[in-house]
Amino acid sequence: MADPVHLHGYRYSVYNRIARLVLLSKKVEHQTIEVNPFAELSEAYLMLHPFGRVPVLTHGAFKLFETSAITRYIDRAFNGRSLQPEGAAALARMDQVIAVIDAYAYWPMVRQVSSHAFFRPFLGEQSSREEVDTGLEASRKVLSFLEDVAEEGEVLTGRDITLADCHLAPMMDYFVRAQEGKAALSPHRALQRWWDQVSVLDILKATDPFTVQTASK
Numbered sequence: 001m002a003d004p005v006h007l008h009g010y011r012y013s014v015y016n017r018i019a020r021l022v023l024l025s026k027k028v029e030h031q032t033i034e035v036n037p038f039a040e041l042s043e044a045y046l047m048l049h050p051f052g053r054v055p056v057l058t059h060g061a062f063k064l065f066e067t068s069a070i071t072r073y074i075d076r077a078f079n080g081r082s083l084q085p086e087g088a089a090a091l092a093r094m095d096q097v098i099a100v101i102d103a104y105a106y107w108p109m110v111r112q113v114s115s116h117a118f119f120r121p122f123l124g125e126q127s128s129r130e131e132v133d134t135g136l137e138a139s140r141k142v143l144s145f146l147e148d149v150a151e152e153g154e155v156l157t158g159r160d161i162t163l164a165d166c167h168l169a170p171m172m173d174y175f176v177r178a179q180e181g182k183a184a185l186s187p188h189r190a191l192q193r194w195w196d197q198v199s200v201l202d203i204l205k206a207t208d209p210f211t212v213q214t215a216s217k
């Protein structure tokens with residue numbers, strides 16, 4: 001029998017959703033275990049992730065945190081179409097997009113714009129206009145870079161999904177749930193076209209945190 005796969009994560013976490021998109025793309029049977037990283041974490045969880053974030057993947061006795069390590073592991077460890085393009089340039093572009101998203105996109109697009117214009121109001125929590133504005137300003141360069149990548153056509157093509165697409169999609173989903181984010185994306189024609197194609201994929205629908213999710217694949 002195959003070793004069981006468990007994903008410890010929070011349903012509203014973009015990083016958790018990235019890992020789920022990859023698991024679903026590779027058709028890996030798995031169980032999800034809900035962990036809210038913003039609440040007090042158990043000692044047992046901190047043994048899995050000493051930095052107290054989500055997600056964590058376990059595959060039998062193998063334990064792994066850091067989303068880009070998790071997604072690369074899933075892609076290599078399981079059968080199915082590879083989610084990493086062939087060719088040094090395309091692969092480097094994929095790696096670059098993932099690194100840019102982690103370093104420059106997550107905070108302004110998700111934690112500033114979406115959190116303060118969409119998620120906090122959704123939860124009935126206080127939000128800050130200043131955070132939205134600062135986040136929008138910082139998002140500009142990110143969107144412009146991603147537009148160039150989508151135009152180039154190595155990754156973010158909307159056709160063959162790669163790990164870069166899986167990394168960006170949950171963040172873009174949060175970003176455009178804010179009216180300000182939606183308006184900021186629309187002038188970027190190639191990126192908007194990418195999002196129009198990716199946002200309707202079954203794997204996106206199956207991992208939508210605002211609709212009912214099943215516990216496993």
Ligand SMILES: N[C@@H](CCC(=O)N[C@@H](CS)C(=O)NCC(=O)O)C(=O)O
Nearest residue numbers: 013014015037053054055066067068
């Ligand atoms: N570098 C980590 C980032 C993961 C991360 O920041 N996850 C967020 C949820 S989207 C989290 O756990 N936040 C908890 C906190 O900031 O305390 C990864 O790639 O997995």
